[in-house]
Amino acid sequence: MRTATIVLMTTVLVVAGFAPATVAGGAATDATQQDADCDYPLTLTDTTGEEVTLDEPPERVVALQPSDTQTVFEIGAEDRLVGMPINQYTDSHDPGDRTDIDISGDTHVDVETVIALEPDIVLADNVTEDGDVEQLRDAGLTVYHFDTATSIDDIRENVRLTGQLTGECAGAEERIDWMDDRLEIIESALEDEERPLAYWSLGFGYTAGAETFQNEVLTTAGVQNLAAEAGLEGWPDISDEVIVEQDPEWIIYGVDDEGDDPGLSEGAMATTAYENDQLVAVDANQINQPAPHVVYAIETIVEEVHPEAYAEIEAELEDDADTDGADDDQSDASDEAIPGFGVPVAVAALLATLGALTRRQ
Missing domain, CATH: 3.40.50.1980 (Nitrogenase molybdenum iron protein domain)
Structure with a gap:
């Protein structure tokens, strides 16, 4: 269903889920491989059937809708974000000096402003008008138009795809892990x-x-x-x-x-x-x-x-936070064990000396 056909409200329902994408050009298909790096060139097929190709990580990203914006910030790709909607639906994210992508009629975007920013990739939530996407593509821009989210799994895919499209795959996987950890605690607490x-x-x-x-x-x-x-x-x-x-x-x-x-x-x-x-x-x-x-x-x-x-959930989250803090302290202590080297660096240096270190691509 297209939310643009419904007068939905002051809350602007922004539904941008993601259908499974086709990955080509050597892009990682295993989730554990996606943790480390994004592989380019990258080709993803969006909800319109368009094959969207990126030869290298983008330096300039535009988010057309609030959910696109939230995800970019959440995965740590905001340093590449040059344009975003700046309104009450994005007020939890500091716009800095980014250009405002004005939205009218809940979904219609200021196409001319987007074109002037010369982005390497445009992220278009599914409520974005098809006509706007076509205009941007006709102007030579690379646009990924997302499908409708109908589940939390779709939101996970949202995060993962946005990571690939912005060159922030590691940040995307970290945020997915954060979601899964908290949801697992919630599920356990509500079991009975x-x-x-x-x-x-x-x-x-x-x-x-x-x-x-x-x-x-x-x-x-x-x-x-x-x-x-x-x-x-x-x-x-x-x-x-x-x-x-x-x-x-x-x-x-x-x-x-x-x-x-x-x-x-x-x-x-x-x-x-x-x-x-x-x-x-x-x-x-x-x-x-x-x-x-x-x-x-x-x-x-x-x-x-x-x-x-909820009290159980809070207690477990606090325990997890304390454990993470302890791990951080232990990591700091380990880093100080060998002057000038953290443990991973020291091990890598030793393996390199032995001729056994290989670089994972």
């Missing part, structure tokens, strides 16, 4: 918890049903998604009759920094959830953008709906 019914309100009568990444965000956070349970898919509008009939125990909705009214319908306000004031406000940018910050949205929901499990 009951899963109450929850209504996710996008505002103005819209919701997210099955086959959406928000549905998986909700289920991962330990609730059942009312829309999916009612047989709805995608991002449909939902009637008050269905909401009242399902009678959720919780209502979850997105808010911006100003905490605007969630726009609940009369049906939502006639539910057990509303009557018992069981409402969960989630950062709209975290839950509406298919990017790493969906993990924070999940944690917010868990904190409200499953407070005891």
